[in-house]
Structures are given as C-alpha cells and as structure tokens.
Amino acid sequence: MAFTGGKRIFGDFPDVVIDKGIGSGLPVMGFGLVRDSELHLGISGRSSEERVRRHDIRMPADSSDGQSDFDSSPRPGYRGLARYSLLRLEHGSTFCLTFRTGADWIEGVTEESRQMIDAAAALRDAVKDLQFNAPITHVYNPLDYAWDAHALYLRKWAAGPRRVIFLGMNPGPWGMAQTGVPFGEISLVRDWVGVEAAVRKPPVEHPKRPVEGFACRRSEVSGKRLWGLFAERFVDPDRFFSEHFVANYCPLVFMDEGGRNRTPDKLPVGEAGALREPCDAHLREIVRILQPEFLIGVGGYAGKRLREVFSGDGIRVESILHPSPASPAANRGWAKAADAALRGMGVWN
DSSP states (O other), X not given: OBOTTSOBEESOTTSBEESSOSSTTOOEEOBOOOOSSEEEEEEEEEETTEEEEEEEXXXXXXXXXXXXXXXXXXXTTSHHHHHHHHXXXXXXXXXXXXXXXXXXXXXSSOHHHHXXXXXXXXXXXXXXXXXXXXXXXXXXXHHHHXXXXXXXXXXXXXXXXXXXXXXXXXXXXXXXXXXXXXTOOHHHIIIIIOOOOOOOOOSSOOTTSOOOGGGOOOOOHHHHHHHHHHHHHHSSHHHHHTTEEEEESOOOEEEETTOOEEOGGGSOXXXXXXXXXXXXXXXXXXXXXXXXXXXXXXXHHHHHHHHHHSTTSSOEEEXXXXXXXXXXXXXXXXXXXXXXXXXXXXXOO
16 A cells, blocks of 8 residues: 555554554554455544544555555545545644454554554653753653654554553653654564654654664663563564563653763652652553563662552552663673562562
8 A cells, every 4th residue: 555645554454554644744653454345444532632532434446466555535434535634733742543344344553552542642641841940951752763763663563452561660761762662672673673763853852862763872770681581482572572571660861961861760759759749640540551471670769659559459569670780780691680589479480
C-alpha cells in the first residue's frame, strides 16, 4: 500500500510500520497488509485538549499484491476525510488504526497499548511546566522530543496484561534520554527490543549532554546490564514481554551546570513533592492497565515509591539492586545477583 504523496506502508502483518503519518507528521501506530478488495480503517486519536475521536474510513485496495494508492479526494469514507479529521489534532498527538479485511478484524493497537500511550502523553504534559532551581540548570523530557520511539515501545510491548513490571527511577543521559525507552541502551533497544525512531532535540540542550538519538555512540551501562540480562535469559523478546514490562517512575532528566546527572531523590522537598504527584498518578494508571502480580523496583528509590503508592493494595512489591556502575555491589556481578534475587522472590523459576 502507498499513500499518495509518497508516504508508504511496508512489510507484512502484523508488524508493519509506516514512516510518516497522515497530516502534520503525526505518527501512525500499526498497519496490516491488505488481502481483500477493500480496507476498512477505524481511526481514533487524542490530543491534550480534545476528546478521543473515532472515524470509520474505507479505502480501495488491490488484492493482487497488497499495494494500493489511496484516493485523496474529500469524498466521505476516503483519505480526504481521514486527513481532515487528523489535521484537527495537535502536532505530537497519537492515533491508532484498526483494520478489517473482509470479515476479519486485525488489531493495529490494543486497548491496553492505547491506554498506555494516553497515560504517557498525560504524564508528558503534566511535568512539562514544572520548575526546578539551582543547582539544576537543564531538564530533558524524552516523552516530548523522543515521543515517537516511546509510543512505538508502548505499542509493541504494552499490548496486554503483564505479570511483572520493572520500575526504574528516571532516564539516564545515554539511555532513555537518547532512545525514549527506559534503561535505553541503544544497541539493545534497537536490535533486541526492536524500537528505533527519529528523535528530536530538547528545547534547551546541555553542551555536555547532547541528544543524538539512535546515532549516539555512548553506552548506558545500567541499560546494557538490565536488557542484557533479559536478552540472555529469554533470548526472544516476545518471550520476555509476554509477561514483563519495563517502565520508569519519573520521565525527566536533570543536569547541573557541569552536566552532572541529578537524580529525583536529591530534589528539594517542594520540587520533589510537585514531581511525585503526576508520577504517582501515572504509576497507578499503568498498574491499573497492565494488572501485574509483581512490582519490582530497580534500585532503592523506585522500590520506595512502589511501596508508598501501593501499600495495602495486595500487589507484591519487591526491589532488586540497581545495575548502575556507580554501585560497587553491581560491579561485582549484577546479572547473577539480580537473577538469584528474582528466583528467590518467585518471579522467575
């Protein structure tokens, strides 16, 4: 299939990707290969200021080779209608597509993924105007400038209930700050997690902490250890993500004038309290959506937040050692220690 104007859908169902969305550069989340004489699209979208919109659109398709140019006229039910509707959403909004070929429905984005994307967008907007004072001079929000990668991560891997959620503290400068994925060591995110997308620059960039996206050559040691353990144990990412999900508590990166990382636990009381409110709300929402049995804090701070937010809720909350290279204990064999701890908790067999 190809959109008029050179925008093309490629690949085979179910993991089909489009490089650009319809109108305003909005991302498209999930496509299927056309195998019938007509493609039916159910489109839903959300912006921060508008309610969810849903549209049913029909587009002609060529059943011989699965490729077709869509009509761009404004006739009801064709691409003109989709373009008009989607252009009413603000830039950076997300929308998802559901396909029907003949009598069969093909889900491009599950309800859980859609809710997770909405929750992330709400968190992104809730923290964007928070103010932080010296010694913090720069704040990055990857949910803003790396939104396409983060939304793709949620579409691919938050598609249904997950037995275990691993929770980190906040993005590292060479991990999620570059890739939009928690603990986002670039090679593992791209080659094992299967996420890669264009990453923009933050509004104000620290000269010592440039955002280069997936072109960045620096390594995130914590992410290399965490995702490396999962890749070694499960080999196939589908096996891991069928029961597990990885998230961060706080989406922001904090730096001082010299480029040193400032973690959320070092914030003054007032700033920390203002940050906790939206982060706690987002944490409750993703737990509601994914319905885990286990919540695993990666490090002491994440474990503390989990215990405070879910005290008495009946969900089992545990912690494992953080894989940071700043931790002497982690440097003495983090993967082996984490594996043993998770087995001892009954998370893994």
